[in-house]
Amino acid sequence: MAESWHQVDLAGACLKKDLDSNGKFKAMIFSPDRRSHEVKPRSCKRELARCVVTVAVSGRICEGWTLNIACLGWGSLIWEPGSLALAGEWYGDGPALPIEFSRVADGGELSTAICLNAPPVKVCWALLAVPSVEEACAALRDREQIPEQREGAVASLLVSRKPVGALMEWAWNRRINAVIWTALPPRFDGIEGRVPSVEDTVAYLSGLTGETLKHARDYIERIPEQIDTPYRRIIRRQLGWHPGSVL
Numbered sequence: 001m002a003e004s005w006h007q008v009d010l011a012g013a014c015l016k017k018d019l020d021s022n023g024k025f026k027a028m029i030f031s032p033d034r035r036s037h038e039v040k041p042r043s044c045k046r047e048l049a050r051c052v053v054t055v056a057v058s059g060r061i062c063e064g065w066t067l068n069i070a071c072l073g074w075g076s077l078i079w080e081p082g083s084l085a086l087a088g089e090w091y092g093d094g095p096a097l098p099i100e101f102s103r104v105a106d107g108g109e110l111s112t113a114i115c116l117n118a119p120p121v122k123v124c125w126a127l128l129a130v131p132s133v134e135e136a137c138a139a140l141r142d143r144e145q146i147p148e149q150r151e152g153a154v155a156s157l158l159v160s161r162k163p164v165g166a167l168m169e170w171a172w173n174r175r176i177n178a179v180i181w182t183a184l185p186p187r188f189d190g191i192e193g194r195v196p197s198v199e200d201t202v203a204y205l206s207g208l209t210g211e212t213l214k215h216a217r218d219y220i221e222r223i224p225e226q227i228d229t230p231y232r233r234i235i236r237r238q239l240g241w242h243p244g245s246v247l
Contacts, residue, residue: 067131067132067177067178068127068175068176068177068178069127069128069130069133069136069176069177069178069179069180070125070126070127070128070171070174070176070178070179070180071084071086071125071126071127071128071136071140071179071180071181072094072095072097072123072124072125072179072180072181073090073094073123073124073125073126073181074097074099074112074121074123074124074223074224074227075111075112075182075219075223076111076219076222077143077144077182078090078124078223078224079222081126081143082143083139083142083143084128084139084140084142084143085128085129085130085139086126086127086128086129087126087127087128087129088126088127089126090124090125090126091124091125091126092122092124092224092226093122093125094122094123094124094125094170095122095123095125095166095167095170095171096120096121096122096123096166097114097120097121097123098114098115098116098117098118098119098120098121099112099113099114099115099118099120099121099123099227099229100112100113100115100118100186100195100229100230100231101201101220101229101231101232101235102115102118102186102187102188102195102196102201102231103184103185103186103187103188104187104188104189104190104196104204106145107212107215108208108212108215108216109215109216109219109220110201110204110205110216110219110220111219112223112227112229113184113185113186113187114181114183114185115186115195117195118229118230119229119230121226121227121228121229122226123227124224124226125179127176128180133156133158133178133180136156136178136180137154137156137180140154140180140181140182141153141154144182144184146184152183153182153183153184154180154181154182154183155180155181155182155183156178156179156180156181157171157178157179157180158177158178159171159172159176159177159178159179167179188200188204198230198231198234201231201235202234202235202238202239205217205235205239205241206239217241220232220235220241221241221242221243222243225243
């Protein structure tokens with residue numbers, strides 16, 4: 001019987017979890033079309049991710065596709081990626097997500113987080129130079145200093161051949177095969193999941209002093225302007241914290 005070669009839907013194969021004992025299949029997805037990316041909040045080397053993934057498919061090996069894994073960003077990850085290996089620069093035409101300045105971080109800054117009752121804003125994204133979604137999530141967890149035992153703090157989405165929902169359609173249109181992001185919830189007064197009111201946030205920021213105040217102000221002023229949330233507009237109006245201002 002002549003040997004046959006299989007072209008499979010990578011995300012579908014991963015979801016089925018029934019293709020990991022019959023051999024190895026190397027898949028490569030076309031690099032994303034960059035022509036529509038006009039906003040570039042951060043300048044990096046223009047390189048494409050050329051990552052190889054292995055998936056078992058019928059005991060045969062298929063050569064020649066690359067996996068494009070994108071990381072979404074809306075905070076300090078954009079200017080301080082740390083140990084997260086980027087394959088290129090950050091782009092501003094990300095999906096619209098409900099983001100707000102709603103999490104008091106360990107450093108005292110009022111950081112951005114996904115907040116389900118917030119209006120959506122367009123976030124940023126970058127390709128990662130990692131060979132698998134598992135390693136991408138591990139790298140993001142390491143950069144965010146999230147303990148391994150904490151579940152749900154890093155999220156991922158595998159893009160299928162028939163995209164469902166706005167996020168998957170956004171990724172499909174850019175030939176992205178998987179998307180990851182930080183999924184830490186809002187936090188205020190030390191309570192995970194508590195969403196502060198805008199009055200709470202202004203009062204909190206107004207009460208900061210010294211290095212914590214400088215750090216918190218620098219954080220808000222360095223967030224890309226496209227993350228233009230209701231809380232940010234009020235903070236800018238009441239405290240004068242805006243991009244380019246000097247403490």
